[in-house]
Amino acid sequence: MKMASIFVTTGATVTFKRLIEITLDSKFISHVQNLGYTKLIVQYGSQPDGETLFKSLLEKLDIKSSLVDNYITGTTLYGFQISGFPFTNDVKSIMESSDLIISHAGTGSILDSLRLQKPLIVVINTNLMNNHQLEIANELENSNHLIKSSSEISDLLNKIDKIQITTLVSLPKPDFSVIDNILQEI
Amino acid sequence: MGKFEIEVAVCSFLVIIIVLCIRLIFALPSLKHHQIKTSPLKSIEDKNVMVLLGSGGHTGEMIRILSGSNTIPKVHNLHFITSSGDSTSLIHLKKFINETNIETKTESLELPRARKVGEGFVSSIISTVKSILFTFIQFSKLKIKPDVLIVNGPGTSVPICYYFFLLKFLGIGKTKIIYIESLARVNDLSLSGKLCYLISDRFIVQWNKLQKRYPNSECYGIMV
Structure with a gap:
């Protein structure tokens, strides 16, 4: 059996509660376990409400958790492992070892995932006012670099099914000679 | 009379x-439409280059841009400016300095934002003027007159760009401003971008359709 893992990131500053709620849902977990995933890692953000929410959702799933290497970790009755942590300076190594990334629409998280060429689903936070994050997600979805989802659990599950059979296009590497030329010319 | x-x-x-x-x-x-392109008298390595690091996402993009550059590590006088209290930017910067092994100076200044999120038009003009004056005091104390200033659009960019433009207007400064708009701006410029559009020497956006709306801007695709 493959050990496939999903990484969920809500961004470090503002807690995207809805994303934590829909991924720590029994419907979500049984769905992804059926697809062959065995592990879920959640970055719930540095705000205290993120950790509180994460812990209460684990309780709701009847999971006894303990603190292992700064991760709050527990396992479901069916052997699905869930871990969570607030923030790391080395998010890339976690992304590197993940097989699917479900992220908020922050530019940093999107770029980190795409530069590592990981399958990426971006969940849109409709609660954010003046939502230009939606623009970048739209644009990158149009060019097939990622798949976008609403924050409804049914939509997210559809998109997880879709990403299993979709070949995403990798993001072209940036041309760093551009900034060098600008600096030389100025 | x-x-x-x-x-x-x-x-x-x-x-x-x-x-x-x-x-x-x-x-x-x-x-300056008919600017004759000649190579600058002083090479970039010998120039004083100042980079502004703003909040979260802006710092992330700036570090991505600079970390790919072959020129930045060769600059002898490289200054980074961060807002005091912005520890996340300092962590990113430290990591970047360690990885690239560059020599640089970092100043943490108390920088006012040009506007608060959700502020009205008139009051945002007033707070912009206030923040320019405040930045003026901060920077005149700092006594660094960069040849090149690189910003990528946090709220703190606006007063800083206007400060150095004002020095140029008064004939006592020669700072060239490079403004790089955030990748998150696809359809329109940020307010910082709009305010700095006319006073920047090079104005770079990362999406072609945005370049078409702003003819003085340049686009070379995604830079981060």
Whole structure:
């Protein structure tokens, strides 16, 4: 059996509660376990409400958790492992070892995932006012670099099914000679 | 005051306005359409380069841009400016400095934002003017006059860009401004971008359709 893992990131500053709620849902977990995933890692953000929410959702799933290497970790009755942590300076190594990334629409998280060429689903936070994050997600979805989802659990599950059979296009590497030329010319 | 004095006052006022306008036309980089491209007298390595690191996402993008550059590590006088209290930017910067092994100075300044999120138009003009004055004081204390300033659009960019433009307008500064708009701006410029559009020497956006809306901007695709 493959050990496939999903990484969920809500961004470090503002807690995207809805994303934590829909991924720590029994419907979500049984769905992804059926697809062959065995592990879920959640970055719930540095705000205290993120950790509180994460812990209460684990309780709701009847999971006894303990603190292992700064991760709050527990396992479901069916052997699905869930871990969570607030923030790391080395998010890339976690992304590197993940097989699917479900992220908020922050530019940093999107770029980190795409530069590592990981399958990426971006969940849109409709609660954010003046939502230009939606623009970048739209644009990158149009060019097939990622798949976008609403924050409804049914939509997210559809998109997880879709990403299993979709070949995403990798993001072209940036041309760093551009900034060098600008600096030389100025 | 007699009629004559009023006429003199009005005339001198008009002359001052006209002189200021002419000076503005010469100072505005966006109006230099027929600039002859010659290689600069001083190479970038010997110039004083200042980089502004803003909040979260902006810092992330700036570090991505700089970390790919072959020129930045060769700059002898490289200064980073961060807002005091912005520890996340400092962590990113430390990591970047360690990885690239560059020599640089970092100043943490108390930088006011040009506007608060959700502020109205008039009050945002007032707070912009206030923040320019505050930045003016901060930077005159700092005594660094960079040849090149690189910003990528956090709220703190606006007063800093206007400060160095003002020095140029007054003929006591020569800072060239490179403005790089965030990748998150696809359809329209940020407010910072709009405010700095005309006073930047190079204005770079990362999406072609945005470049089409702003003809003075340049686009080379995604830079981060």
